[in-house]
Every structure is written in C-alpha cells, then in structure tokens.
Amino acid sequence: MSELDAIRDQIADCWNIPAGAKGAEDLIVDIFVRMNPDGTVRAAEVTDKSRMRVDPFFRTAAESAIRALRNPRCSPLRLPLDKYDLWKTFTIGFNPRDMLG
Template sequence: MAFHVMVFVIVIVGLPFLPAIVPDMPTPITVDLVTIAKTTQTKTFSRTPSVRKPKPDQPPPKHETPAPTNMSSSAVAPDVMPRPQDRPPHKTVVLDKNKLPKKVRKKRDKAKVVKKEQPQDFAAVLRNLEDSTPKPVQKAGQNAPLGERMTMSEEDALRTQLESCWNVPIGAKDVENMSVSIFMVINRDRVLQSARIVDTARYNSDQVFRAVADSALRAVRNPKCSPFDLPPDKYNIWNNTTVTFNPKDMFQ
C-alpha cells in the first residue's frame, strides 16, 4: 500500500518537472484584438471650423507719448533696471469644498452647464496662405491589454472629451515632438482622484516640456471634462489610466 501511495505521489509531484519535448513551432503572429461595440458610444462634439481673427488693435498706451520734437542724436536716458528681490515664500491654500458658499457652488454648477465652449478644428494650426487644405486625422494607437478591455468607441469617447479640454501651447519650438504622459487615478464615479506627470525629471529641466505637461494636467483637471466619459461597468480597466498627450496630428 505504501508503495502504491509513493508511486502516486511521485507521479503527481514529479511529472510536471519532467523535461518536456518542445516541438518546433512556427513563429507566432501577433494579432492585436480590437473589441468593437455594436453601437458607437462616441459623443459627437460639434467641430466648428474656426479661423482666428486678428485681435483688434491694442488700446493706445495710457502712458505719455512724447510729441515729435527736433532732436539731434540726443541720448535716450537709460532705464533703471529693477532688481529682483527676495522670492516670496511659497504659499498654497487648500480650501474645503464644503465650505464653498452655496451661491458660489450654484454658480459653478450653472457654469458647468452653460459654458460649453466648442472645440475648434485646428487641423492646420500653422497658417499658410498658400495651402490651407486640412490633412486627414490619424487615429491614435490601440494599447489596451488582452482580456477585458475597452472598445474602440469607448476609448474614442474619452479621447474626444480630452481633446476638447486640452489647450495646446502651439508655436513653442519643437512642440510637435513633445510627448507627455499623465498617470491618473480615477474614482468609481469617473471623477479624477489624482494626476501626475510620469517624466518628472524632464519636467524639471525642459521648459517647453513643462509648459506642455502643465497644459495636459489642466486638461485632465478641467471641470469641462469631469466626470470622464467612461463606461461605468469597466471601472477595473480605467481606474488607473495613462494618457499620452502629443499634438502631432495638429501639424499634419
């Protein structure tokens, strides 16, 4: 009996560790599965083509403008250089949401509803009088993991929402090559809990990157984009979300 038990144990414990004969397998072909919902859930944001009109002339400076006088190569009095003094101490004030006066809260709620700014179609943000034909927009890549996942239309919904909240600092040198990742923790009610910049080292050393990163943070914190347009039943997927902001499509 003991012998039989021993043989049984050896079979159970030992078999998994026996060297397996691995047959030659063909090179696997990676297929990125994409889940598509039956109906699209992308919200339709009206994209009003808009050309920025030149701003009206600046009001005339209030300060004195000397009348033309006859001067013979007279010197201009040098300006006195102001001296940067002590930097005021860093001061952050955190106010309790509940302490906000009712009047203000009401106004804020109202502002959320009324102040719907229309996102603009800036397919070509750099004006060219010779050729202003907008180029087609490329879609961002699909990076969801296998298994339970967001559908394309669900991702598009969030993407479209964030696009409408991201005010890009266009015109900065090489801004089209800036890529800023923001890691977000989102509450079950689809409201942002926290957001942080992934590449903090570059944030502290590159001014243009910092400006783009700040604009991306403002986008995810923008009240217009709260709550996020996400499917409530997929909280486990979007609880931790990383959004990479890169304005490259605006330069095509």
C-alpha cells in the same frame, strides 16, 4: 473604441498646447491617472519628472495636460462604470498629432 480612445476624445478640446513651443507637434507628455468611480480624476502625475525640471516647454505642456484632465468642461469623463477596473488607473499620452489632428 477603447476606453483610452474615449478619454482622449473627451479631453482633446480641453488641452491647450503651449504657443510657441519648440517642436510642439512632437511634444508628447505621458500622464499617469488615478480615477474615481464617478469619472473624476483622483490624481494625475507626469511620468517624466526629470524632464519637467529641465524643459520649460515640456513643463508647460504637462501642466496643461493635467489641467485638461481636471477641466470642468471635460470632467467627469463619461466612461462605463461596469468597466471601472479597466480605467481606474491608466497612462495617457498627450500627443498633439493624435489629440488635435
């Protein structure tokens, strides 16, 4: 299992897809993340900023994804410190099909 897969597994339970979103099963949000060595999120930002401005369902899903990364139930992430260089920055796709089954 890759570090990104481990991260997805850890935060899947903390991500809530917006109820009633059109095409929610296809609502994919990419978040660029900077991590601290202790497994906490230093910064998280949506990669598609233009869609954030025009699509309210996307914006809600993106905000929910960022909350999931910072949720105390799912943070700090349990990742191997000796591989910090591999996971100190990454982009993760929040995809309902992949993360929630």
